[in-house]
Amino acid sequence: MKEKDPCIGVCRFDGKSGWCAGCGRTVPEIRAWRKMTPFRRDALARDLPRRVKRAAAEGDAP
Structure with missing residues (x-):
């Protein structure tokens, strides 16, 4: 989790x-x-919440 790594350990x-x-x-x-x-x-970090939200809305995320 160095360099403000956005990884939360859910690698799917x-x-x-x-x-x-x-x-x-x-x-x-x-x-x-x-x-x-x-x-x-x-x-890139500014765009990530949009990506995760979009994937969740499409049913692609848990």
């Missing part, structure tokens, strides 16, 4: 969007998280 990926049901990131975004610039991390 939606086949349609590719987003994690827990944090909203894709596998490539998770892999790149530590190497991202602070600006890019912040921009």
